[in-house]
Amino acid sequence: MSTILEFQNVSKHYRVRQQDVAALHDIDLTVEAGEIFGIIGQSGAGKSTLIRLVNLLERPNAGRILVDGQDVTQLDELGLRTLRRGVGMIFQHFNLLSSRTVAQNVAFPLRIAGLWSEDEIRSRVAALLDRVGLSEHASKYPAQLSGGQKQRVGIARALATQPRILLCDEATSALDPQTTQSVLRLLDEINQELNLTIVLITHEMNVIRTLCDRVAVLDEGRVVESGEVVDVFLHPGHPVSRRFVFESEDVDEELLQTAFEHVDGRLIRLTFRGDTTYEPLLGRVMREHELDFSILSGRIDRIKNTPYGQLLLGLNGEHISEALDHFRHAGLTVEELR
Amino acid sequence: MMELIAAIPWPEIGEASLDTLVMLAVSMLFTLILGLPLGILLFLTGKRQLMEQTAVYNVMSFVINILRSVPFIILLIVMMPVTEIIIGTSLGVQGSIPPLVVGAAPFFARLVETALREVDRGIIEATQAMGASKRQIVFGALIPEALPGIIAAATVTVIALVSYTALSGVIGGGGLGDLAVRYGYHRHQNDVLVVTVVLLLLLVQFLQMLGDKLVLRFSRR
Ligand SMILES: Nc1ncnc2c1ncn2[C@@H]1O[C@H](COP(=O)(O)OP(=O)(O)O)[C@@H](O)[C@H]1O
Ligand SMILES: [Mg+2]
Numbered sequence: 001m002s003t004i005l006e007f008q009n010v011s012k013h014y015r016v017r018q019q020d021v022a023a024l025h026d027i028d029l030t031v032e033a034g035e036i037f038g039i040i041g042q043s044g045a046g047k048s049t050l051i052r053l054v055n056l057l058e059r060p061n062a063g064r065i066l067v068d069g070q071d072v073t074q075l076d077e078l079g080l081r082t083l084r085r086g087v088g089m090i091f092q093h094f095n096l097l098s099s100r101t102v103a104q105n106v107a108f109p110l111r112i113a114g115l116w117s118e119d120e121i122r123s124r125v126a127a128l129l130d131r132v133g134l135s136e137h138a139s140k141y142p143a144q145l146s147g148g149q150k151q152r153v154g155i156a157r158a159l160a161t162q163p164r165i166l167l168c169d170e171a172t173s174a175l176d177p178q179t180t181q182s183v184l185r186l187l188d189e190i191n192q193e194l195n196l197t198i199v200l201i202t203h204e205m206n207v208i209r210t211l212c213d214r215v216a217v218l219d220e221g222r223v224v225e226s227g228e229v230v231d232v233f234l235h236p237g238h239p240v241s242r243r244f245v246f247e248s249e250d251v252d253e254e255l256l257q258t259a260f261e262h263v264d265g266r267l268i269r270l271t272f273r274g275d276t277t278y279e280p281l282l283g284r285v286m287r288e289h290e291l292d293f294s295i296l297s298g299r300i301d302r303i304k305n306t307p308y309g310q311l312l313l314g315l316n317g318e319h320i321s322e323a324l325d326h327f328r329h330a331g332l333t334v335e336e337l338r
Numbered sequence: 339m340m341e342l343i344a345a346i347p348w349p350e351i352g353e354a355s356l357d358t359l360v361m362l363a364v365s366m367l368f369t370l371i372l373g374l375p376l377g378i379l380l381f382l383t384g385k386r387q388l389m390e391q392t393a394v395y396n397v398m399s400f401v402i403n404i405l406r407s408v409p410f411i412i413l414l415i416v417m418m419p420v421t422e423i424i425i426g427t428s429l430g431v432q433g434s435i436p437p438l439v440v441g442a443a444p445f446f447a448r449l450v451e452t453a454l455r456e457v458d459r460g461i462i463e464a465t466q467a468m469g470a471s472k473r474q475i476v477f478g479a480l481i482p483e484a485l486p487g488i489i490a491a492a493t494v495t496v497i498a499l500v501s502y503t504a505l506s507g508v509i510g511g512g513g514l515g516d517l518a519v520r521y522g523y524h525r526h527q528n529d530v531l532v533v534t535v536v537l538l539l540l541l542v543q544f545l546q547m548l549g550d551k552l553v554l555r556f557s558r559r
Contacts, residue, residue: 055467084469095464098558099482109468112478141558161468 003066004197005031005054005165010063012049023049024221027063033164036191036198038208038229040244041218047201050218051167054199055087056080067165085113088158092170094150096142102153103129103138109160128156132186148179155186159194166190168200172207184211205248209233209303217241230303234271234310235333249299260296265316267296267338268324272309276331282311285326291317312337346529350517355537357431358513361503362541364431365438366496373443373495374488376402377450378476384451388462388472402444410441410502414509434511438502446495453487454480486557493549497542504538514538 012024024046031037041047052058053065056072064071072083096105106125110116116124129135132152142150151171158166168187172180188211191198202208208215208229216226217240225238236242260267272281277300286293293313300309315323324334380398383391408416417437421428424436457480465479481488507515514534522531 057463057467081469081471084467087467089464089467091460091464093458093460095458095460097461097465097479097483099485099556108465108478112465112468112470112474143559157468 002033003030004033004068005029005199006064006066007050007053008064008066010053010060010065012046012053012058012060022221024053024060027223029216029223029226031197031199033197034191034195035213036188036200036211038212038215039199039201039218040203040205040208040215041201042203042240045218046221047203047218048169051169051199051201054165054167055084055089085109085161086163087165087167088161088163089167089169090151090154090158090171092173094142094147094154094174096150096153096157098142101139101141102134102145105142105153106156106160109157113161124160125156128160131159131190132156146179147175148183151175151179151183152186155183155190159190159196163196165197165199168198170202171200173202173204180207181210187211205233205244209248211304213304217244230273230306230308233303234273234308260312260314263294263296263314265292265314266320266336268313268315269335269337270309270311270313270327271333271335273306273333274331275307277307277309279330281327281330281332285323285330289317289319289323289326291315291320291323345527346533347521351514351530351533351537354512354514354517354534358500358503358515358538358541361431361434361438361506361511361513362496362499365435365442365499365503366492368435368439369442369446369495369499370492372439373446374450376443376447377491378454378481380447380451381454381480382472382476384455388475402448405440405444406448410437410505411508413437413441414506418509429510431512434503434506434513438499438506441502442495442499445498446491449491449494450484450488453484453491456487457483486553489549489552489556493546493553496545496549500538500542500545 007027007029010024010027011022013020013022015021027050039047039050049058053060054067054072056075060073065073067083067087072080075083097108100108103125106128107121110121110124126135126138129138132155134149134152134156137145137149142153145153154171166187171187172183175183184207187198187200190196200207200211212229214227215229215232216223217232217238218224219238219240225232225236225241232241233245236245270282282293285291293315296312296314298309298311300307302308317323324336327334376398380395380402381387382389383395383398385392385395405413414437417440418428421433421436425432427433461479461483462475465475470478503511503513504515504518507513507517508519510516514537518531518534521527522534
């Protein structure tokens, strides 16, 4: 894979009433071509600022931002407009032009670029609307559409100039859960069909889990953790990441510490991922090493396309450490909590 | 009753009405031509806008405030020498145009600025993110999005101009206001006064309805 977007030592502050308010500190991030990269953080963490630096809706105060190896902060007016044509963007509140029909909204970036004939614009708009499933709404105005439909128009519009990167600023935060899922599915399909790189920001772990390959956790303007979504989700290292994961899983972290005080024996957390998730490993190991076990809590689900399972076990028996080695050998992650 | 109606100088009323309409149309035209760009510039140079220029904004804003705070009757008098230079006379329909425009254009510009500020920042940003130039943002997004607001502003302005034209009659501008002063005030012919007031009222009603219709026609929210 090749790098398509890179933040190097990027800092940004806003000037509010003669005072500098820091928004981002020393951000280093790399996004590979074709991946879906998520940035999660609480409100005010600096997510919007970060994503808006990519197409220079905000300018950084320090550092470099490379798109396809080119430092965007060095671009002149014309270069910047060319860059922006190659970077699509969708927004939480859609930001469609209310005075234009759906078709005219999608055609707008093409008209702005001025590189296509009327015929080309018409056929391209038709194809885009067809792709997002809105052909029959082409001549409606945005006010006549539902939130999910508006975001689909936003996606079609963002794709019109065939960008290589799509930026999504809380694109599903104004949508209900079902609509969110369908918009996320659309983004996933587009990512695969067009090999489009997607950078999205969100405050919802579920969006990250459903869609992203890698994730960075942003807190108070700093990247506090980043990596494969599977890794961060199953073994969140930073307190902020942990809170996001547990919130999305409805797990109360404190309860986990105290609820099992009365449980006998060792407390072990096993993490399966990929195909081992579906193997009858647990029973086999328990039998072989003559252990008693109780399942205290567990979750089995998928992260994007990777199945995973995580079990909290109470174990009793003579040969616990041999059993744990057995698990490790089979590729599981073993955490000894007590 | 028939005598009363017969006593009203209808031909003069017809002529005065026409004068008023001409004054209104010409002054509104120039108000639009001057006020619209001024309003757009005012908006663009404002704080945190596309062409932020605090000094330019402050100067324009100050001049507009001065012009708006001068009572129109005073403006009429102060403008007389200027009008004579521009038009050659400060009397009649022609002479009334400059003070009308100077009175209405700053008012309209301010209303245009307000209408443009109502446009969601997100829309400007989305258009920027497409790679639009400033010109494309202004003409492709800002103005179309603010159009209902701008039409409403024009409606308020043209109605203000109706009363300005009536007032300009007082210093010899002609039109219905002039008629009302000559017959109603100097000759105590109240019937003429009533007729002019009714005609002005009908004009205002018509303009308001037209404005509302157009606003509705261009609103897609
Ligand atoms: N235009 C601005 N002017 C001043 N401060 C801003 C501006 N935009 C954002 N901030 C501040 O920068 C910080 C990060 O904001 P933002 O990037 O919007 O966070 P997020 O998108 O994660 O909620 C916040 O403290 C916010 O108040
Ligand atoms: Mg935000």
